Amino acid sequence: MGAEVERQASPGLADKVAFLDQPGSYPDPTTRVDALETHMSWVFLTDAFAYKLKKPVRYDYLDFSTLEARRLDCEEELRLNRRLAAEVYLAVVPLMRAPDGTFGLGGQGQPVDWLVKMRRLPQEWMLDDLIRRHELSDADLHALARKLAAFYAGVAREPMSAPAYRFRLAAQIAANLRELSAAEFNLPAQRLVGIAEAQSAFLQRQSALFDERVVRGRIVEGHGDLRPEHVCLLPRPVVIDCLEFKRDFRIADPLDELSYLAMECERLGMPEIGPWLLSAYAEASGDRWPAPLPHYYRSCRASLRARLSIVHLRDDGRHPPEKWIRVAREYLDLAELHIERARG
Incomplete structure (x- = not known):
């Protein structure tokens, strides 16, 4: 039905997930990061925010196999969800890679992926x-x-x-x-x-x-x-x-x-x-x-x-x-x- 298209080329999905799993990777201070995996994405929960990273997958009904496709889908996710949750969907954030190979959310370097940044909602009110x-x-x-x-x-x-x-x-x-x-x-x-x-x-x-x-x-x-x-x-x-x-x-x-x-x-x-x-x-x-x-x-x-x-x-x-x-x-x-x- 579907297959991950991007493998462990540098930087691979595993490298990105490892970076985003660390509290020090985020511009806003957080005491912990909880990572949740679905078949289409990874979601990283900090104390105040949620960041969604789309997997480089291709199925019959979607294609996230390229960096540009994932960027466009992040933009569409932001646009559509602001119809019912404008105060939750905050921005599309680039995951950058500096010349020395280090990652950063925003800042200098080359974008290697894109994330949707959301305000975290209280689970008890879901x-x-x-x-x-x-x-x-x-x-x-x-x-x-x-x-x-x-x-x-x-x-x-x-x-x-x-x-x-x-x-x-x-x-x-x-x-x-x-x-x-x-x-x-x-x-x-x-x-x-x-x-x-x-x-x-x-x-x-x-x-x-x-x-x-x-x-x-x-x-x-x-x-x-x-x-x-x-x-x-x-x-x-x-x-x-x-x-x-x-x-x-x-x-x-x-x-x-x-x-x-x-x-x-x-x-x-x-x-x-x-x-x-x-x-x-x-x-x-x-x-x-x-x-x-x-x-x-x-x-x-x-x-x-x-x-x-x-x-x-x-x-x-x-x-x-x-x-x-x-x-x-x-x-x-x-x-x-x-x-x-x-x-x-």
């Missing part, structure tokens, strides 16, 4: 943490709903015909089924087909519901990855980690993105957040929709998340395989549950 502690309030959700309503009202509408939108949704159903059905994952084929067929049947029978969303201008360039771990419920909520590397992944119905967030909250143990959030959003935005539609969107998002989870078995060595199998099955449970609710 939505996933609040869910685990069951400390959410009605005021929290109303503030988030108002933030998202203002965001979606301000973004450009995507010019798309109703048939094109339905084709797009149908293609996603087919792609999810194709990937999840790979023999290597050993997932129950009959169940996968049953979920996908039910989703496709709803899309075909209820085509007018989707056509109405298009006609009303509800298809926009949104966030792309609206999950609880990306929501910080400060007195003025912020939403981080917009999916920046492929615009097509950000094109969605706001109700789809909100249903995605509701589904993820449900998986974490608070299914009641979905109705609360959708009600607050309807009040803040004036948007209305038929009751089955959020269930359809939740089901399809759950299938997508099952797919994204299970493919980690191919390229992830940081977690035991049992984790991704368990998570994929949890998402399939939700996909099945919500398509049944959509069908009534």
Whole structure:
């Protein structure tokens, strides 16, 4: 699926990570650095800031294999995330290499990579943490709903015909089924087909519901990855980690993105957040929709998340395989549950 393109040429990724893992490497004093690795990046947490370094990887859906590609993506990440978290996304910072071979953040020398600098957010106010502690309030959700309503009202509408939108949704159903059905994952084929067929049947029978969303201008360039771990419920909520590397992944119905967030909250143990959030959003935005539609969107998002989870078995060595199998099955449970609710 993907491969690291830049190897250990001088300077290599390992050299950069080793430098950024040291407290003395940062212009702002810090007592420690915590390094977090994902399949696309390294994130370095200092006392007050977070610095994201993109790995030199290439996948079907992104290409970070060159220095210029990583710089451009950092700039795009900054631009897009300032829509919902302007006070968090601070700058794109060059990682410089001096003539003597030493590294520095900014300063003199030749840029050898680029990082996104962010203000560090308090973990205890992230939505996933609040869910685990069951400390959410009605005021929290109303503030988030108002933030998202203002965001979606301000973004450009995507010019798309109703048939094109339905084709797009149908293609996603087919792609999810194709990937999840790979023999290597050993997932129950009959169940996968049953979920996908039910989703496709709803899309075909209820085509007018989707056509109405298009006609009303509800298809926009949104966030792309609206999950609880990306929501910080400060007195003025912020939403981080917009999916920046492929615009097509950000094109969605706001109700789809909100249903995605509701589904993820449900998986974490608070299914009641979905109705609360959708009600607050309807009040803040004036948007209305038929009751089955959020269930359809939740089901399809759950299938997508099952797919994204299970493919980690191919390229992830940081977690035991049992984790991704368990998570994929949890998402399939939700996909099945919500398509049944959509069908009534």
